[in-house]
Amino acid sequence: MLARAISTAxxxxxxxxxxxxxxxxxxxxxxxxxxxxxxxxxxxxERVTAAIKNxxxxxxxxxxxxxxxxxxxRKEGSAFDLPIAVGILAATGQILxxxxxxxxxxxxxxxDGNLRPIPGVLPMAMSxxxxxxxxxxIVPQKxxxxxxxxxxxxxxxxxxxxxxxxxxxxxxxxEPYRVDVRSVFNQARQYTVDFADVKGQESxxxxxxxxxxxxxxxxxxxPPGSGKTMLARRVPTILPDLSLEEALETTKIHxxxxxxxxxxALVATRPxxxxxxxxxxxxLIGGGTVPKPGEVSLAHHGVLFLDELPEFKKDIxxxxxxxxEDNQVTISRAxxxxxxxxxxxLVAALNPCPCGYHGDPNHDCNCTAGEIQRYMxxxxxxxxxxxxxxxxxxxxxxxxxxxxxxxxxxEVIRIRVNQARQVQMERFAEEPEIFxxxxxxxxxxxxxxxxxxxxxxxxxxxxxxQGLSARAYDRILKVSRTIADLSGCEQIEMGxxxxxxxxxxxxxxxxx
Numbered sequence: 221m222l223a224r225a226i227s228t229a230x231x232x233x234x235x236x237x238x239x240x241x242x243x244x245x246x247x248x249x250x251x252x253x254x255x256x257x258x259x260x261x262x263x264x265x266e267r268v269t270a271a272i273k274n275x276x277x278x279x280x281x282x283x284x285x286x287x288x289x290x291x292x293x294r295k296e297g298s299a300f301d302l303p304i305a306v307g308i309l310a311a312t313g314q315i316l317x318x319x320x321x322x323x324x325x326x327x328x329x330x331x332d333g334n335l336r337p338i339p340g341v342l343p344m345a346m347s348x349x350x351x352x353x354x355x356x357x358i359v360p361q362k363x364x365x366x367x368x369x370x371x372x373x374x375x376x377x378x379x380x381x382x383x384x385x386x387x388x389x390x391x392x393x394x395e396p397y398r399v400d401v402r403s404v405f406n407q408a409r410q411y412t413v414d415f416a417d418v419k420g421q422e423s424x425x426x427x428x429x430x431x432x433x434x435x436x437x438x439x440x441x442x443p444p445g446s447g448k449t450m451l452a453r454r455v456p457t458i459l460p461d462l463s464l465e466e467a468l469e470t471t472k473i474h475x476x477x478x479x480x481x482x483x484x485a486l487v488a489t490r491p492x493x494x495x496x497x498x499x500x501x502x503x504l505i506g507g508g509t510v511p512k513p514g515e516v517s518l519a520h521h522g523v524l525f526l527d528e529l530p531e532f533k534k535d536i537x538x539x540x541x542x543x544x545e546d547n548q549v550t551i552s553r554a555x556x557x558x559x560x561x562x563x564x565x566l567v568a569a570l571n572p573c574p575c576g577y578h579g580d581p582n583h584d585c586n587c588t589a590g591e592i593q594r595y596m597x598x599x600x601x602x603x604x605x606x607x608x609x610x611x612x613x614x615x616x617x618x619x620x621x622x623x624x625x626x627x628x629x630x631e632v633i634r635i636r637v638n639q640a641r642q643v644q645m646e647r648f649a650e651e652p653e654i655f656x657x658x659x660x661x662x663x664x665x666x667x668x669x670x671x672x673x674x675x676x677x678x679x680x681x682x683x684x685x686q687g688l689s690a691r692a693y694d695r696i697l698k699v700s701r702t703i704a705d706l707s708g709c710e711q712i713e714m715g716x717x718x719x720x721x722x723x724x725x726x727x728x729x730x731x732x
Contacts, residue, residue, distance in 0.1 A: 255288030
C-alpha cells in the first residue's frame with residue numbers, strides 16, 4: 221500500500237514543499253528512508269516506530285519505505301516525524317488516505333507519541349498557499365502562534381499523534397488558531413533599556429545618534445568601566461522603528477536558526493547580538509553541513525556588537541568585510557549554495573591598550589608603544605576603513621555619575637533619527653538598493669554628497685595630514701551627509717565636514 225503526506229522544509233531562510241511517500245510491502249521487516257536524509261531524519265524511524273506503538277496504533281511488521289521528494293535536496297531536522305508517522309498509518313489503512321495530503325504536517329514526535337516544537341515554522345508556513353490545494357497546516361501547539369503569524373493557511377495546533385489522527389478523521393475536533401499580527405507586533409515593541417540610564421558621555425551619545433540616523437558602523441575606544449557596553453546595548457532603542465515587513469524577515473532568520481524564544485512568535489524590536497570573542501567562523505558568518513545562519517544574519521536589521529574587538533581572531537574579523545559591504549553572506553557547500561541576509565549595523569568596542577588604561581588620568585598605564593601598536597594592529601586597515609565613526613569614550617567623572625538629572629530618553633532621540641531616515645528615504649526613492657546614507661556606493665556618494673570649495677579644502681587637508689584611504693574619504697562624506705540630515709540642512713556645510721573628520725579618531729593614531 222502507498223500513501224502520501226505533505227510537509228515542508230527550509231532551504232536558507234525560505235522553504236519548499238516536501239512530499240512524504242510511505243510504501244508498505246509484504247517483505248521482511250525493515251524501515252528505509254530515502255531522499256537524501258540527514259542524521260535527524262534517518263533517526264526518525266526509531267521515534268516514529270515507538271510513537272506509533274505507544275499511541276495505540278499498529279506498526280506494520282513489513283518493509284516500510286519512506287521517500288522524501290524532491291529527492292535531490294538534502295533534508296534535515298525532526299519536522300518530518302509527524303508526516304512520516306501519518307503516512308505509515310494511512311498506508312496501512314488505519315486512517316483514511318484521501319484527506320491526509322490536504323494538510324501540511326510538521327512536528328517532532330517523542331517516544332510516547334506527543335509532539336515537540338521545531339525550528340523554522342514561520343518560513344515553512346509562509347511557503348504554503350491555498351492555491352496548491354493545501355487546506356491548512358498541522359503543527360505542535362508551541363509552534364501555533366508562530367505559524368499563525370504567516371497568515372497564509374489555517375493553522376491547527378495538536379499535542380500528539382493521536383490528536384492529529386482524530387482531527388484528520390473529524391475536522392470539527394479542532395478550531396484554527398488565529399492571531400492578530402498587528403496587535404502582537406505592537407505589544408512586543410518594548411525595550412527594557414533606555415539611553416536615559418546613561419550618565420555623561422554626551423559626545424558618545426551624539427556619535428551613536430549619527431550612526432543610527434545614517435546606518436553607519438561605529439567603534440568606541442575607552443578604558444574598562446567607561447560605559448562602552450552600556451551604550452552599545454541601548455543602540456537598538458534609537459534605531460528607526462522596525463516595520464512589520466522587517467520584523468517578519470528578521471523572525472524568519474531567527475526561526476530557521478532555532479533562536480525564537482518559546483513565548484515569542486515575532487521579533488518586533490531591533491535585534492542585538494553580542495557574540496563572545498572565542499566565536500568560530502561558522503558561528504559568526506554561518507555554516508554547517510546544511511548551512512545555518514550565523515551572528516551576522518541574526519543581527520539583520522539590528523546591531524552586531526563586538527566587544528573587545530582585538531581579542532577576536534584576526535581571520536574571523538576579516539570575514540566581516542564582505543557582509544559589511546554587501547549586506548548579505550553567501551555560504552557554499554558541495555551540494556548547495558545559500559545566501560542569508562546580513563544587513564546589520566556594526567558597533568565595536570575596544571580598550572586603548574592591552575591593560576586598558578592608556579590616556580586615563582585616573583590609572584597608570586605600563587604598556588610600551590610597541591605593545592600598544594601590536595595590540596591595535598590586530599584590527600586590519602581594510603576592516604577599520606569600513607567603520608565610519610571612531611569615538612573615544614573616556615571615564616565618566618564623579619559629578620556626572622552622581623547627578624540626579626536624567627539623560628535624554630531613547631524615544632526622544634529616536635524621533636530625530638526617524639526624521640533623518642525619512643529624509644534619506646525620500647532622497648533615495650529612485651534607488652531600490654539604498655535605504656540609508658551608509659549604503660551609498662562611491663558614485664552615489666559623489667552625487668548626493670556635494671560640498672563647496674571651503675569644505676573641499678578642509679577635507680583635502682585632513683586627508684593629506686592623516687593619510688586616509690579613498691574609502692575613508694567616502695565615509696567622511698557619508699557621515700557629513702547624515703549630520704546635515706539631522707540638522708535639517710539640504711547642503712553639507714563646513715561644520716558638518718569638520719564633525720565627520722573628528723569621528724576618524726583611530727586614523728589619527730591618538731593612542732601613541
